[in-house]
Structure formats: C-alpha cells, structure tokens
Amino acid sequence: MERSHTGRRRNEAAHQAILDAALRLLAESEGAKVNIDAIAKAAGVGKQTVYRWWPSKGALLLDALTDRSEQDVARPDTGSLREDLLQLIESTFAGAQRVPTGPALRTLVREAAWDEHLAESLRTFALERREVAREALARGRERGELRANADLDLLLDQFYGLFWYRFIIGHAPLDRETAEELTDSLLR
Structure with a gap:
C-alpha cells in the first residue's frame, strides 16, 4: 500500500514500515541479495524516501x-x-x-x-x-x-x-x- 507523501519531514509510520520491511526481507532472503527497491515496495514507500533517510542499504540494515x-x-x-x-x-x-x-x-x-x-x-x-x-x-x-x-x-x-x-x-x-x-x- 502506497503511503501519502509527507514532504521532507519523517513520517514515523513510514520509517517503521521501512525498518520492519528491511528486516523481514533480509530474514526471508535465504542469502539472496535484498535491494532498496524491494524494501521500498514492501514498505509501501518510494525508493527516494528510503534514500532520503538512509545513505546506503548497510545504513538501513x-x-x-x-x-x-x-x-x-x-x-x-x-x-x-x-x-x-x-x-x-x-x-x-x-x-x-x-x-x-x-x-x-x-x-x-x-x-x-x-x-x-x-x-x-x-x-x-x-x-x-x-x-x-x-x-x-x-x-x-x-x-x-x-x-x-x-x-x-x-x-x-x-x-x-x-x-x-x-x-x-x-x-x-x-x-x-x-x-x-x-x-x-x-x-x-
């Protein structure tokens, strides 16, 4: 589900959704690479939102x-x-x-x-x-x-x-x- 745009302010629900999605996808990956696109999609946000808050996949994880x-x-x-x-x-x-x-x-x-x-x-x-x-x-x-x-x-x-x-x-x-x-x- 796509979340509404909140501008540059951090939307805490979206923030938590991204963190939860990253952990869940990493757990389910069985060693396959998890990318920012997949995390954003699973969290219901745009990829640009993820990159606005984290400089890299490592920082997000x-x-x-x-x-x-x-x-x-x-x-x-x-x-x-x-x-x-x-x-x-x-x-x-x-x-x-x-x-x-x-x-x-x-x-x-x-x-x-x-x-x-x-x-x-x-x-x-x-x-x-x-x-x-x-x-x-x-x-x-x-x-x-x-x-x-x-x-x-x-x-x-x-x-x-x-x-x-x-x-x-x-x-x-x-x-x-x-x-x-x-x-x-x-x-x-």
Whole structure:
C-alpha cells in the first residue's frame, strides 16, 4: 500500500514500515541479495524516501537491527549486577532466535563476509550492543560487585564470544540455562 507523501519531514509510520520491511526481507532472503527497491515496495514507500533517510542499504540494515534490538534486548538497571547481566544475556539470546531477527542477522553475517560496507555495519551494531553490556558491568564495578581491576573487555569478549559462536555455529543452545551459567561464570 502506497503511503501519502509527507514532504521532507519523517513520517514515523513510514520509517517503521521501512525498518520492519528491511528486516523481514533480509530474514526471508535465504542469502539472496535484498535491494532498496524491494524494501521500498514492501514498505509501501518510494525508493527516494528510503534514500532520503538512509545513505546506503548497510545504513538501513544497521538501523533496522538496532531498532529491533532496542525492542528485544533488555537495558536493565535493577541495582544487582547479576540480575542485570542475566536479563541482558537472556534477552540477547532470545532476541537472536526470534523471527525475523535471527534469520536476518544470519543473512547479514553471511553477506558481510563479501561486502565490506555490510561488514562495517555489522561491526558497528555489535559494538553498540557491547556498549550496553559494558554499562551494566561498569555500574556493577562501581557498586563493588566486580573487582575494581576487572577487565571489562575480557568479560564482554566472553559474553559475546559465546553468543556469536553458538549463534553462527549452532552447536549448542542459547537458552536460559546457558544464560545463567554464563552470568555466574562472568561474575566469578
């Protein structure tokens, strides 16, 4: 359905429709290239509208993943580092298994192997998600729940290393039990 023209102002419904269409098409593509024309058509907007708001397909896909991640992944601040980490890890695991997020993320990982612009978008996305976890760890350290000299980068590498390895290879679950074990392991 074609949306009415709104001039240069961003129409939030159209904006969200584009983000949702990009993620859905990426998830359904099974490795086939997803182009701006297809995203615009699926969102019911003109191609020029997409390009007015995003300079490239990579920027759009990054925005779509970030938007979905903001919806799916907790940003807890409960006052307990263990509870914050558990919520963050568990929601990261669960979010990556939902449709369309999981299939879209897998497709983006595959495409990033061949497309340096998408690789940079994926790197930016991963660093943004990592910063959310860093904030939780830093708060915990400030409250004395982590050693003052705890290496936050090493803890983050352990969390996201396990996540990405299991997400990509698929050899073991990303479930609540794993989230609890990982949380406890990070806090030892």
